[in-house]
Amino acid sequence: MEKKWWHNSVVYQIYPRSFQDTDGDGIGDLKGIIQHLDYLENLGIDAIWLSPVYQSPNDDNGYDISDYEAIMKEFGSMEDMECLISEGKNRGIKIIMDLVVNHTSDEHAWFVESRKNKENKYRDYYVWRDAVNGEVPNGLRSTFSGTAWEFDETTGQYFLHLFSKRQPDLNWENQKVRQEIYDMMNFWIDKGVGGFRMDVIDLISKVPDKEITGNGPKIHEYLQEMNSATFGGKDLMTVGETWGATPEIAKLYSNPERKELSMIFQFEHVGLDQEHGEGKDKWDLRPLNVPELKQVLSKWQVSLGNDGWNSLFWNNHDLPRIVSRWGNDTIYHEKSAKLFAILLHMMKGTPYIYQGEEIGMTNYPISDISEAEDIETINMYNERLALGFAKETLIESINAKGRDNARTPMQWDNSTNAGFTTGTPWLHVNPNAKEINVKKNLENPDSIFYTYKKLITLRKQHDLIVWGEYELLTDTPNEIFAYKRIFNGETWLVAANISTEPHSLYIPTSVKETIISNYDISEISSGTFQLRPYEAFVIRIL
Numbered sequence: 001m002e003k004k005w006w007h008n009s010v011v012y013q014i015y016p017r018s019f020q021d022t023d024g025d026g027i028g029d030l031k032g033i034i035q036h037l038d039y040l041e042n043l044g045i046d047a048i049w050l051s052p053v054y055q056s057p058n059d060d061n062g063y064d065i066s067d068y069e070a071i072m073k074e075f076g077s078m079e080d081m082e083c084l085i086s087e088g089k090n091r092g093i094k095i096i097m098d099l100v101v102n103h104t105s106d107e108h109a110w111f112v113e114s115r116k117n118k119e120n121k122y123r124d125y126y127v128w129r130d131a132v133n134g135e136v137p138n139g140l141r142s143t144f145s146g147t148a149w150e151f152d153e154t155t156g157q158y159f160l161h162l163f164s165k166r167q168p169d170l171n172w173e174n175q176k177v178r179q180e181i182y183d184m185m186n187f188w189i190d191k192g193v194g195g196f197r198m199d200v201i202d203l204i205s206k207v208p209d210k211e212i213t214g215n216g217p218k219i220h221e222y223l224q225e226m227n228s229a230t231f232g233g234k235d236l237m238t239v240g241e242t243w244g245a246t247p248e249i250a251k252l253y254s255n256p257e258r259k260e261l262s263m264i265f266q267f268e269h270v271g272l273d274q275e276h277g278e279g280k281d282k283w284d285l286r287p288l289n290v291p292e293l294k295q296v297l298s299k300w301q302v303s304l305g306n307d308g309w310n311s312l313f314w315n316n317h318d319l320p321r322i323v324s325r326w327g328n329d330t331i332y333h334e335k336s337a338k339l340f341a342i343l344l345h346m347m348k349g350t351p352y353i354y355q356g357e358e359i360g361m362t363n364y365p366i367s368d369i370s371e372a373e374d375i376e377t378i379n380m381y382n383e384r385l386a387l388g389f390a391k392e393t394l395i396e397s398i399n400a401k402g403r404d405n406a407r408t409p410m411q412w413d414n415s416t417n418a419g420f421t422t423g424t425p426w427l428h429v430n431p432n433a434k435e436i437n438v439k440k441n442l443e444n445p446d447s448i449f450y451t452y453k454k455l456i457t458l459r460k461q462h463d464l465i466v467w468g469e470y471e472l473l474t475d476t477p478n479e480i481f482a483y484k485r486i487f488n489g490e491t492w493l494v495a496a497n498i499s500t501e502p503h504s505l506y507i508p509t510s511v512k513e514t515i516i517s518n519y520d521i522s523e524i525s526s527g528t529f530q531l532r533p534y535e536a537f538v539i540r541i542l
């Protein structure tokens with residue numbers, strides 16, 4: 001596989017709304033990101049995945065775009081965006097734009113026109129259908145609860161929305177739509193961006209009349225066309241969000257010879273703590289089974305070979321904070337946050353750090369739905385309440401899996417509103433910011449921040465991490481996730497005890513060097529070694 005800059009890079013995701021406010025409106029902005037570029041350069045990251053900053057009415061916090069070539073007024077101006085790109089470049093940090101092209105906002109000019117009349121030249125930019133027997137066209141459901149069809153009085157038809165009713169799906173069958181998108185992508189490429197994260201890109205080739213939404217028949221045709229018309233051959237990074245991907249599907253998206261994408265986000269590990277089956281989804285809670293986590297992540301580590309590339313993540317703006325979800329955000333907060341950092345960053349693929357993960361930010365439990373902001377959460381609550389679910393059960397699910405958990409403001413210091421804003425924050429600030437914040441992490445050489453910084457440095461120093469073979473240790477206790485990385489005659493052993501109880505690991509060979517650990521360990525010797533609660537380390541054994 002030809003080496004590319006993103007193969008040994010680490011990407012940092014910023015949710016602009018919650019990163020840093022500079023004008024006191026309680027909402028993060030582009031100037032706030034520029035203000036912290038030195039912090040990110042210190043961390044050592046190579047690129048920023050910037051969640052949408054385009055003009056939007058914020059029905060889905062920017063994932064409902066009304067003008068792809070204008071900046072949301074709360075976030076600043078196009079000049080601010082150009083400054084961010086150039087200031088990032090000055091620090092060797094690329095800006096990866098979030099490309100949301102499965103749907104637009106219902107305030108986008110195309111949709112405003114499309115819904116005016118059936119003869120409108122923009123009508124076929126979206127998916128319109130007649131009622132069937134006076135009802136919705138078929139059983140397609142929105143991810144945000146309810147039917148995926150919204151009736152529009154003006155022309156007496158339904159339009160498709162796989163997300164909110166204010167996010168109408170674009171019709172990618174229409175070549176004019178595709179060309180409009182490619183023109184827009186080239187607008188941003190000409191601005192000097194480093195690539196694109198592609199929102200639910202596996203949905204763009206849908207067959208609504210057959211209720212096919214993911215990985216539709218023309219998905220690879222469209223992506224090869226997009227590649228050729230925009231980023232192809234320009235050394236830009238692209239990552240597709242593909243919730244249903246298997247390793248075989250991932251190769252189709254990310255095999256360099258296919259000229260589609262650089263990599264994809266797969267979510268198989270994300271679904272391990274939920275019930276599966278008819279009508280079940282992330283809100284139906286199930287404890288994590290560590291052996292399943294080992295099996296799933298190891299499968300992804302060995303399945304792609306040289307025919308594809310992995311993204312590595314625990315967190316993003318849609319997921320609960322890992323230290324609360326699968327770690328321990330009380331007694332073993334620091335140990336478990338470092339454990340998940342070590343476990344992930346020693347794997348093969350491009351790691352992603354979500355804002356605040358590098359300091360161990362946690363979930364924020366609510367006690368009433370009035371404290372929730374996210375449309376997905378609120379819609380689920382209302383739908384399930386009407387179906388008879390108990391409020392307590394719904395609040396428990398929201399506290400475990402709600403997207404607001406990831407969207408509480410970045411915790412910069414222990415001042416008012418954690419230094420995020422001088423105004424009223426758009427979403428509650430976690431009160432634990434008094435203890436968990438950037439300032440405190442930077443002042444403590446043994447903090448979670450410096451564990452992430454060291455892991456990023458190690459990736460730059462060792463081709464073993466980037467290219468080495470992966471081998472899961474199978475003769476370990478359930479709770480111990482241990483694997484080897486092997487490259488050019490060198491072997492590293494990574495071990496993590498994902499539990500509050502001690503568990504033993506047999507280390508068969510002599511230990512040459514301790515690379516990193518989250519406990520003070522004078523020495524690790526061969527033989528039986530007892531890992532303490534949430535203990536993780538990396539040793540060189542050959």
Ligand code: TEU
Pocket residue numbers: 060063064100143163199200241243282317318319376403
């Ligand atoms: O998410 C795709 C998506 O399906 C998620 O909403 C996911 O199913 C759900 O959040 C699981 O909790 C992308 C963006 O990441 C998300 O923020 C947007 O809301 C969504 O697409 C629509 O653009």
